[in-house]
Amino acid sequence: MPLGKKVRSSSASGRLETQHVTSISSSILSELSAAESTRNLSRPRCRGEKADDFSAPRRVGVDEDEKEQPEWLVRELLKQNRRRHSVTLGDTAQTMSQQHHDIDSTRSLKIDEKISLENLQQLRRAFEGEFCAHMLQEYKEKEETARRSKQVAFILPATMNASGHGIPIVNIHSTGDGTVVTVREDGFVSLWSPELKPQKTKHMFNEGPANRRSKWASDFTMMTEYNKLMIATGDRELQLYELSTLQPYCQIKALDTIPLTVDYSYTGSDKCCVLYGDTEGCVTIILISSVADTLRLWNKLPKVENIPTVAIDNAVLSPNVTFVRWKVHHDWVTQAKYFPSFQAVVSSTNEESSSLVIGCALPLTDAEQQLNEIREACYEGKAKKIQLCWTAQVRASCDQTVFTIYKGVKAFDLCQKHSLLVTGGMDRLIRLWNPHFSGKPTGILKGHSAPIIFLFISSEDSQIFSVSTDNTVKIWHIQDQCCLFTADPKASGIHGDISACSYSPAVKCLYVAADCLAVLSLKLRPRLHSRLMASHNEPVMCCGFSEEFRQVVSCSEGSVVRVWDFDTGRQVFEFGGTHRLSSITCMTFDPSSRRLITGARDGCLKIWNFNSGQCLQTLKKDGECHEVCDCIFLKVHRKSYVMSVGRARRIDIYLDIPEDSHHVQRPQPSWQDDLKSGHKDDILCVAQCPPSLLATSSYDGEIIVWNVISGSVQCRLVCPLAAQRRDVEALDTSVPSIIFMKNLKVKQLSLTTALLSSGAKGCVNLWNVLGGGKFVSALKASKFQQKITNMAKTDKDMLLYTADKIGYIYVYSMEKIAPEQKSPRAENFWRAHTSAITGLQIVDNDQVVLTSSTDHTVRLWSAQGEFIGTFGQPESWNVHIPSSWMHPGVPFEVLIDPLSMPDHEILNAKTCHSDAMNPDRAEADRGEVKTL
Template sequence: MPQYNKLIVATGNRELQLYEVSNLEPYCQLGGLEALPLKLDYCYMDPDKCLILYGDDQGCVNLLFLTSVGELLRTWKKLPRVGNMPHLGIHNAVTSANVSYIRWKVHGDWVTQLNYYDSIKAVISSSNHDPTALVIGCTVGTTNVKQKMKEIGDVRKKVKARKGQASLGSSQRRARCDQTVFRIYKGVTAFSFCKRNNLLLTGGMDRVIRVWNPYLPGKPTGMLKSHLAPVIYIHISAEDNKIFSMSSDNTVKIWDLETYSCLFTAPSKASGIKGDRAACLYLPRPRALCVASDAVALLRLRLRSAPEPRLVVSHKEPVVCCGYNPAFRHVVSCSEASVVKVWDFDSGRLLSEFMGTHGNAGISCLTFDSSGRRLVTGGRDGCLKIWSYNNGHCLHTLQHDTKQSEVCDCTYLEVNQNRYIIAVGWDRRINVYFDAPCDFRHFWKPQPHWQDDLNRGHKEDILCVAECPPSLLATSSYDGEIIIWNVISGHMYCKLNSPAPSEGPADREGPDWSVSCLAFLRTRAATFDAAASLLANGPRGSVTFWRLFGGACLIANVTPSQRKARVSSIAVTADDTLAYMADEEGFLHIYDIKEYGSRGPEPQPPRSVKAWRAHVGVVTCLELTEGGAFLLSASSDRSVRLWSAAGAFVGTFGQRSPWDIFTPASWSHPGVPYEILTHPRSRPAHPALAGVPAAHMGEEQDEPEETSGLLAPGEPLLEAELEEEMSQWMRLRQKQPPQGPREPGWPSIYQALRCHEVAHVSALGERPDLSALGSDPFDLNVLTRERAGREVTREQH
């Protein structure tokens, strides 16, 4: 009650308690309610008039109309105390002329939500009872003429009705003409109404959000299917043109109000919301969703700024995965909006695309079959789908009968001439699907789970899977556990755990313990070599080298990023000589691992070959193509890019001018993507550049002399002179007014030039000496004669 600075609290003792908002001191309470109040709402109507309404566990909607509220509350404040609050029974409260009480019997189950909307002068309430799932009804008496005349004729019972309004069994039923009833399967747990767009949204135990015209209860006009648990909260934000929803698994989704497409999904592990069934409230002014579970979380809405005209992107949404098909020389990329695009590897042109591959759920992973003719995608809806990706036709859908949990990674492998698709995800199991070309059924079910997987498998969500022919499979989970499996027998070979960070307390509950990318060193693993044969990312930006045979143990722990950015993707050449590592800040690092870890534990990191920045967002995928000659990278910055193995920039898929992969002159190298050129973290590491705003270099090198690009060749400046010139330049820049934005490509620092005095010599019109023509220029006698001739000429003048 903001107009009266009061807070209303409904208790389990069938009481409505009022508190002072300023100091949270108890003010008064209404007791003796007919049923347990479950949901509350309040509306300020005319001056000094308000409405308090609540839904109870008997399916009733209770309304308290208060007039002269200020005087009424002061009167209640003076009543005798029960406990520490002035107490008034509901039976005595309704005898006052300033209090009107109505109790409607509306639902066949308890009320899950109710709200009063003054714009339509009606109260909307919901329950889990299918026949009365949602009801829009009047607040006061009937509007039907016949019913109204009957009530007017019953004047003699008016006084008795007022005295008996709060008695047991006094709940009334509205006339059919005074309410609109929506019959919805499994009821309604949450709803939201928008008068501006004339929309009503409902969500329930069936995990479906339905869109209704509030005046047509027969059939919904739209259905939003993406939640994997019952929907517990819905809000329509007409100002932002968005729909916010939350399910009982603490997953928050944002939908577009016009297209009903899912724009964003925040699972509980990404948002940090933990605990049981949560309460939610959207705050319009800060544009944030407030969620209360074990802790209170505030999720702010951040809208992506409009793309700059110079930026080149491959998708409209963040790219989650990509892959190279050598059979057709195609690159396939997938975005969070469930869009698949097919690109020409040789030119970077878009060949085809198809949308809605997993409905409103996003794509999380992809792989190809052994022939390269079919594409396998995994989604957040818990399904895998096999596509003829050239025409976008879905051939098969792979799913299991249990709860549909998100698929995090998948792979395709052949074992003893049998072909399998293996998927892992939030169900914490290894799902093996037998790929039978003669099986024409649309839906495929997984094979029975391995016994070791059921008894000794992962206890947390599985995030990654990697295979190594002929029989090895590695999986990693959210708690940092890595398990090596024998695919042929289904038995566990060994278990590995991420090492504790060298600094700071070890916290196994922290999110940094997850292992999300794995890579086998196949030439070592296939021969069971007693050397490092598995790479995995770890906490605080580390990459661990594991020995699997001859005693599984940790060989080395490497941290590529100086800022300890988490490694997000790893790729290794076919001969295991180079390892490519990408982090969450978009940097790529190349390491020489030809002999690294082959002779036991390594105290030092491997030799760094090169490092540069490829993206400004998280690198979600790395893949070496054409025998390791090119590197494919995808990122959350919506771009898919191609690089040479040495780091030369070929181009971004979707750019205007195509490239010819066989003509290096057509590549973008040595150019740098515009967003990398202007990003502050792309500045090279050099002590002379400390405090300088932005660098025009796009690469981060290991040696300072390679990254500075400021010293003229053959005439280096002293460090003291350079620092002095830099400080002078900064002082001048601070004094001068801004000149507006410079053209991209201009250096941010201008090199000072040394000036030397030159003696003034008047020009002479003498004839040139041609006696030296035809002689050997390296003959010492000729040089001596020339020097003597110049001295004689100087003496004469």
């Protein structure tokens, strides 16, 4: 082709040539081969297949953030990475590779001739449309998962306790052990348990003479490190009391102004900071060193009105006391706090120009000023003590940061971890600030309809608690800047004017004082032991294995579906709210294992793309819907159906048409035999036996075998124990699990089609279906006579796996079952969970057992009961490398559970007082019994 000639490429091959691509198939196949080589590392190997050659060169992308390889993987690589001793092996491999390349090039040219550019463009448009929809749905579900992880709520309504006499509570504080302390305006102090049960009360201002005029408390704080309670009074006093006995200890009197708000902070090394704000907009700071000795000294001073008293003028003369008074605001101080992490005093007011000020406790002097003070002190020959001066000082501009906020600030909080300052006030907005920059807030939270009077930052939970004057409580997320929860007065039951609020991080409770003292407790998720692993936050109701994707899907009581990687145990995906607030009760896959069908207590069935969380169809009856207990997918006459059973006591059949544009599907008409002579109690389970048999079992113990082609009853099976006993009401005859077996050979009998059903007292009943529903034998499947909740069989129906209500799994050989003979012993059994097993599936290709339970876990076991791992655990595994398994370890909760203790003759032996008195004789008797 001449270089200067422009040729428009109309074919796909020509278009690719202009982009220096040799062929369509080569580019596609190169990508597929790379993906296939990666997939081969994790795919299961058949028994006859050779292991992968780890010494062969491979291109493996290494992520910078990838964690260090686990020890088991390093060991396996070292085992298989042996040095080659053949010189020609590499040359042969290279030659074969070249030959395959030549053949592939010839084939790709033929493929290119058949594919046009238009075909590729159609494929591209179709792919991009579906791909974009898939990605949008996937990211939507990921956002929803993240939102669910941040969910928080209070227990409503609030717990109430009358504060008494209608006198406002000035403040609420809590100690480290959760004890709540409240002080009323009249000086009445109360100590409460975290649940607001009264522990101790005392009227502090009744200790003095009878003719003394009444006092009122303006605020109080806790000196927890010194077991003291400090109350600020309207008589310009700071009174200290023993917290344990509520006895008066000492007081500082003759303050210049009335302290409106008081705060205490321990600054370390027996030092503390006491500060208060007043009506003049001043913040007074008292820094005390050697606190314990100073307080003991004040405690020995003369008593005034039955309490040792020191005037502030005399107190500041002590070398252990430093006194500073700052003029900060132009209006009353609404709140003042000292934050040791910032070494700063923060105060607020309702006035705009100085709404909030962050400043130093002591003036920051330069080196020259310090040198002059030292010279002056040396010249006088002794240290000079600065006399008390009530004239408030104004900080230098470099010593403080002033925030100007519309309508001022009534509440604030500061957090070092998030470097965050939050403010709220009359304008009903919560502003988020960088505490080092006062120019503009970093965020604004809108939602309150009344002035905000309380704010608290929970740094460990990344949450902000806010309370407004209309008794509305909100919880916000710091990073997302969104409201997580709102408790209005109608829901919480908090009414009246709020006088004080406090949040206790120790017990995760918010205390609010209004007409009554109320506590709002957070709903806490149970914290697991460090050795305990959980796959879900709620009980797991069912699980299944998708062979197509090699993924495990589990569904929880909280309507959350999680998808796990079968080969590693890692979580792949999660989506929730599948049935709104209804619990998922059952699940199944379509024959291709690409679609998931779930049933729930709301009576609906839903079909999902479980890799994106997209609901493809909803299967629902008209009118009232009852709980779905079980569902299956079956084919009849080349048509596919979804069948469900439950508390409606009917079999609902839905035609499966994936391409149907109608999202909601209605069931097919019910079978006539089902309407006339179907189950009389809730149907718990359904099982199929292709091509034409179906079995359903109910709560009253009845099993009906149906012909799915005609819809007629083939036979009825009744539990033999229920038919023989009179006290049937006291016997649990429910049948939660049934399973078909074909060509079953038991001793002296060959069954073409057999049915196994869970019976009473941990038994499994065997039935001959084609023989008119004749009872064959009963197998005592549970060692502790617990109800069998699930059953599964191996591919060739040789082994039966049963799971009971307390978490045990038993393995039985079907060849050893014989009619009218004693039940055979279990081939193997082990404790898999600590509560009822809700899911049991055998993956024959990998020789493993999948289980789920109401103990919040989904686990994987080898066919011999060796513990592989719990889905969601930090350590990944490889199903085909036993060294990566948790075996010989067992789940921690199973290990410590009393029911997991093995039997021992000493524990089971009956002893009496005479055996203890004559141990030799008792041992001889036991020996005689053994010889018998």
